[in-house]
Amino acid sequence: MDNKYIVGFFIQNPFHYYLYESVIDSLVSKSITCHLILNDMLKDDNEWVNMYYGLINFVEDIDRKDIEAFVFSTVVASGFQYDCVISPYYHNNIGQIGKKHIRLMYSLAKESWTYSWWNVFYDKILCYGDYDFRKLNIYNNCEKIGNPKFDKWFRGGLPDYSEIKKEHNLSLDETKKTILYVPTYGELSSIDQWIKEIKDISNKFNIIIKLHHGTVYLQSEEYRRNYIKQNFLNVLNDAADLLKILKITDYVLSDNSGVIYDAVLAEKNIILLNTTHNHQINDHTIESKIREKIVNIDVGTKILEILQAKDLWGSQKKILSEIKNTLFFKADGFAGERAANEVIKLLSQANDHNHFLLSLREKIFY
Structure with a gap:
């Protein structure tokens, strides 16, 4: 696999890392460089500032040397763009740090928000199964992969x-x-x-x-x-x-x-x-x-x-x-592998011809 690609994972609490971990493992095994992008915008919110420092402590304790972590503001200031940014939901200003964007579902709760307008921001949405797929799919921009967070559970890795x-x-x-x-x-x-x-x-x-x-x-x-x-x-x-x-x-x-x-x-x-x-x-x-x-x-x-x-x-x-x-689609322990394959597939596509999705995005975000 060509290792020219760099994929960023937007994270603002430990829950997000557990969500991404299996996908990161699969991408790294395919020679894709992966970074954690820590949301330091939380420092500007008095209610959530302590969560940011809790996240820093958590990331420092992660026992792996095959990924790096950078704070969001540094990425923005540098003008760097990831080939793809993966996030659990839309966040203001996240668009400027990625050429393509993938949503990895993190919950089925709070439907009025989970299936809201901002989902048109994503080039690809990786769904748990039939239920969220039916709620979100626009001209095949969604794929059912299962729940990557449970890969260790189903493969006996705990x-x-x-x-x-x-x-x-x-x-x-x-x-x-x-x-x-x-x-x-x-x-x-x-x-x-x-x-x-x-x-x-x-x-x-x-x-x-x-x-x-x-x-x-x-x-x-x-x-x-x-x-x-x-x-x-x-x-x-x-x-x-x-x-x-x-x-x-x-x-x-x-x-x-x-x-x-x-x-x-x-x-x-x-x-x-x-x-x-x-x-x-x-x-x-x-x-x-x-x-x-x-x-x-x-x-x-x-x-x-x-x-x-x-x-x-x-x-x-x-x-x-x-x-x-x-x-949930295929509770078999290989959801992270399926997610990684979808990331690579999107990275390999030269152009997006999903005109309906693009027009919705332009109407809402620009």
């Missing part, structure tokens, strides 16, 4: 229980089942209405809480993270690899977080915690439809009673398998 426990300094009783609680942040978070009940069952289960990056860094979420850190032993921030934690988890508690779909792909026992803000969810979105099939409970329902309903989990396993096959 550490064992003891290694994961040690790496994340987890205090776990191996005689108890483990619950992973992964709430979103903001109004749709379940923390305020459910956290005390979760604490009440912590004597019967191991509880691991993985905080959303919004809860980790935002000033407006400080009271939530303080309460959780003061009342729970196993609290992880956004730098933790979700797949490793899922591997040692028996049950997943969530709310309106995109982690729902990761738990579906992992076929974990799932309970969705409803809140009084759930009326904000559009009835026609996947968030609403998935609640028709997955166990979900309203405030006042006892979590312990649901966890102990053994017959419930057998029937849900079958449902999760059906949902997984509907939402």
Whole structure:
């Protein structure tokens, strides 16, 4: 493979690196140079500035020498253009640093935003499966590849229980089942209405809480993270690899977080915690439809009673398998390879003849 190409991966939190990792591995193996582009524009936002410094610490700890990292402002100032920039969503000014742009899906949540107008910015969108493909495809500018983040999961590349426990300094009783609680942040978070009940069952289960990056860094979420850190032993921030934690988890508690779909792909026992803000969810979105099939409970329902309903989990396993096959293409561990092949295919194309997409882009962005 001609190694003249340089591909940039736009990143603003550790979650994005885990999303890209398998794709980067495949591109590097094909002699494509890969860079991480760190969004230092976050420094200009008081709410998110700490997330930027958290990202810097995370990137410095990545144990690999086959990629480099550069801050976005430096790339812009230099006038350098990548042959292709890969990002999970559109960001202002990102267009100037890439000759071509690819979107790598990072979640199926929040449909009104995920499938919004800005998707016409991308030359190619790499979709999870049929569902998002149907929402986004414009004259074959989308491809179904599966979920690259799960490649290690499906190919058996994750550490064992003891290694994961040690790496994340987890205090776990191996005689108890483990619950992973992964709430979103903001109004749709379940923390305020459910956290005390979760604490009440912590004597019967191991509880691991993985905080959303919004809860980790935002000033407006400080009271939530303080309460959780003061009342729970196993609290992880956004730098933790979700797949490793899922591997040692028996049950997943969530709310309106995109982690729902990761738990579906992992076929974990799932309970969705409803809140009084759930009326904000559009009835026609996947968030609403998935609640028709997955166990979900309203405030006042006892979590312990649901966890102990053994017959419930057998029937849900079958449902999760059906949902997984509907939402995700080929759960085989080679999504990153398929993504890399699509990147190379786009790089090899001299011109884009998708006139409809180009006209939409020109109308919106120029």
